[in-house]
Amino acid sequence: MRIVVTNCNTTQEMTEEIVRGARAAAGPGTTVTGLTPAWGPESAEGWLDSYLSAAAVLDALRTYDGPSYDAVVLAGFGEHGREGVRELVDVPVVDITEAAAHLACLLGRRYGVVTTLDRSRGQIEDSLETAGVARNCAAVIGTGLGVLDLADDPARTEAAFLAAGERAREAGAEVLVLGCAGMTGLQRAVEEKLGLPVVDGVGAAVKLAESLVSLGLTTSRAGTYAKPLPKVRAWGRPRG
Known part of the structure; x- marks a missing residue:
């Protein structure tokens, strides 16, 4: 295949x-x-x-x-x-947006998306709505990092994700989704610290x-x- x-x-x-x-x-x-x-x-x-x-x-x-x-x-x-x-x-x-949301819905009642810049939130919300999975989304939270910033400083990226993930959990998220393909692999570093399943869309x-x-x-x-x-x-x- x-x-x-x-x-x-x-x-x-x-x-x-x-x-x-x-x-x-x-x-x-x-x-x-x-x-x-x-x-x-x-x-x-x-x-x-x-x-x-x-x-x-x-x-x-x-x-x-x-x-x-x-x-x-x-x-x-x-x-x-x-x-x-x-x-x-x-x-x-x-x-990857639709795939991550569907899998997240199998793991908890509500999920949160942690993404890059706040300006991306609207189009992510629209994409989830079009895919029919927006109802279960508790929040879309930005880290304040640009797409190309993610790989520059892994420690900073992880800290920003953890802070945004906490906000998503406070909003009711039981599962988190990596809201950028450039975050692929980050789930292994943050799952245990957040105590929530983290879905990588890729x-x-x-x-x-x-x-x-x-x-x-x-x-x-x-x-x-x-x-x-x-x-x-x-x-x-x-x-x-």
């Missing part, structure tokens, strides 16, 4: 970190390939970044010419594009993708994700 994991930004180092986390979660016989968009934001940290990222990821998958794959994992937490990718490709598509998405492929399931083409007419799929580039 081959899973393509798409980074939502153009930072290759982050793609490599995400792939390491995905491979750690993958079962025997699963190959994980990382895909970095050729253009777009260096880090997706707001509405404009997110829309640009969605177009870049769709373009990367539309023009992909590597080995065939069995599933796609979208490794952008709260980023746009999930529905478009499901319309574009003929394999299961699992978004690992959750990989396991759900494996399950869908093993069960022979893929995106329904009845209605919402029906293939668009050929003329709608003809992408062009602006002149000039």
